[in-house]
Amino acid sequence: MKAIIYSDNGGPEVLRLVDREVPEPGPGEVRVRVAVSGVNPTDWKTRAGATNPKQFPEVTPHLDGAGTIDAVGAGVDDSRVGQRVWVLMAAAGRPTGTAAEFTVVPAGQAVPLGEASFDVGAALGVPALTAHRALTVAEDGPGRLQPGALDGKVVLAAGGAGAVGHAAIQLARWAGATVISTVSGPEKAALATAAGAHHVVNYRAGDPAAEIRGLAPEGVDIVAEVALGANLALDLAVLKTRGTIATYANDGGQPVELDVRQNMNLNSRFQFLVLYTVGVQAITAGIEDVAAAVADGALPVGEEHGLPLVRFPLDRTGEAHQAVENGTVGKVLVEI
Template sequence: MQMRAATYHKSGEASDVLSIIQCEKPEPGPGQVLVRVSFSAVNPSDVKTRSGKTPRPIDDFQIPHMDGCGRIVAVGPGVHEGRIGQRVWLWLAALGSRWGTAAEYTLVPANQAVALPDSASDELGACLGIPAMTAHECLLHAGPVTHKKVLIAGGAGAVGHFAIELARWAGATVIATVSTPDKAKLAQQAGADFVVNYRDDDVADQITAFTNGVDIFVEVAIVDNWNIDLAVAAPGASIATYATDGRELSIPIRECMAAGLGLRFFLLYTHSRSALSLAAQSITDALAEQALTPLPHLTFPLDDIALAHEAVENGESRKVLLDLRDSDT
C-alpha cells in the first residue's frame, strides 16, 4: 500500500531538496510498530540535518523529523497486539532510520511510541519528543529537584517551556530568563515563580534577591550566561547545557572548584536509549497529571513542508507542526 511522504536524497536548501512522493508503506519488523501520523514536529535539529549543517547518513532517501504523534495501526513480532489503536507520542523516529514522521505513516521501535493519555491533545503529543526529553534530562541530571531552586535560561523556548512545567511538577522553585515582556508572559503561564529579562543590567542581583542561590541550571546559552550563572550559583550547584553557537567557553577552574560547581554537557542523540525510555515514562506520568501544556504552534500541511522548514530557519518563535490528519494517500 502506498503512502504520501516528504523526502530528501541529499542535503541542501529546503525548497531545493524536499519533495512529496508516493512510496510503499513500511511493514513493522520485530519489536516495531507502524504509526499513522497525525502531527509531525519540525525541530531546529531537523532543519540543520536537512540543510547539511549537522549531516547524517542518508539511506537512499530520508523522511525527515524526529518527533510526532499518531495512532498505532500495526505491530511487528514481539509487540502485543493490544497496542493497535493506541494513541502515541513519538521520539527520535528518524535517528538511524529513513522513516521520520513527515509522512502519513512512520515505523519506530515500540518503546519510541509512548502511550498518550486521553487528556493530552495530539498537538501536545507532537510537541514533546526532543524538547521535553532534553528538558527532563537536563533538569534531573544531578538528581531530584524537589525543594531545589532551578534556573531555566530561555524560559519561553520549547525546552524552556517543558523544563519550567516539569520542574514545577517535581516540586522545585523555578526562575526563568527571557528577552521580552511577551516571552515573560509565556514563562509565567508555564508556571515560573520568578521571571527576569536577561538583558537587564542587574540580572544577577534580581535572581540573588529572589533565591539567595540557584541549585540547578538548565542552560541554552552558556557562553553568554556564564558570568551570571556563576554569580548566582549556590554552593554545590550544577549546570546542564544543551545548546551551542560554536563559540568557546573559558572556565575559571579554581573558582568553580571552590564553589563545588558541576557542569554537564548534554546532547540528546548520544544519550543512552535506556535513560531516554525512562524519561519518556516520566514525561507521560506528568502528562497524565495534566502538568504539561502545548507550546504555541504554527501548523502547515505536508505539501508545505519546505515553508515549514524555512519558518524554523527564519526564527519562528512558535512550534512548527505539520498536520497530516487529512492527508490523502
C-alpha cells in the same frame, strides 16, 4: 502514502512531497498513522548536513510526532492497534521520520498518549526528554522526576519561551521546584509565566544576577541552559555551591571560556547533553517520567500555556523548517 523526503543535504528546497508505499512494521516495531509531526532544530540541521553525514539514499525527516498505531510487527501485542501515541527519535539512525502519513518505529518509541491531544504528543519528544535530562543530572538532585522530587530546589530555565525551556519550566514545576526563567522581553516573559515559571527575569535589563540572587539568596541548584557562551557569566554568578549547569545548546555560538578557579571554588558541575548519545537508561527514565507528567496534565501546549503552536500542512514542510531555523517563537508543527 504522502511523505516528505530529501535525497541530498541542503536548504529547505531539497524537501520534496512524494508518494511512497506504506511501510510494514518488522519484528518489535509498530506502524503509526501520523496526525501531527513536530519540528525541532536538529531536524533542519540534519537535513542541512550540519550535524552528521546523511546515512541513507532517501530520508523522511523529523524525530517527533503523534498519531495512532494501526499495525504491529511480530512480538508486539495486537492490543496496541488503535492506541494513541507520541513518537520519539523516529528518524534517529533510520530513514523513516514522522513527516509522512505513516512511520514505523520500535515499539518502545511509540508511547501511550492517553487523553492528551496530538499537539501535546508532537511537542514532547526532543524538548521534553532534553528538559528531563537537564533536571536529573545534578549531584545533589534526583535521578528521576515525579511530584516532590525537586522540592526545595531552585531551577533556572534559560530561554523559557523556547520549546526545551518551556518543558523545563513545566517539568520542574510538576516536580516541586521553584522555577526562575530568563527571557529577552515582555512578550516572552508572558509565555514563561504562562508555562508556570514562578519568577521571570529579563536578562537584557537592569542587573539580572542581582535580581535572581534576590529571588534565590542561596543560589540556583540547576540551570537548564540554551546559550552557554552568552549566559555563562550570569549562570556562575547565581549558581549555588555544588550546583549544576546542564547545557543542551549554545545559541548564538559565542565561545565558552571557563575560569577554572571560580568553578573549583563553586564545585560546579557542567553536564553537556544530546539525546542521540545519552544512553538507553536515561532515555527510558525520561520516557516514563514524561509520560507520567502528561497523564497528570502537567505538559499542556498552546499560547495560553506558554508555547504558541505554529502550523504548516505537509506540503509546506520546507517553510516549517525555515520557521524553526529563523527562530520562530513557539512549537512548529506539521499537520499530516
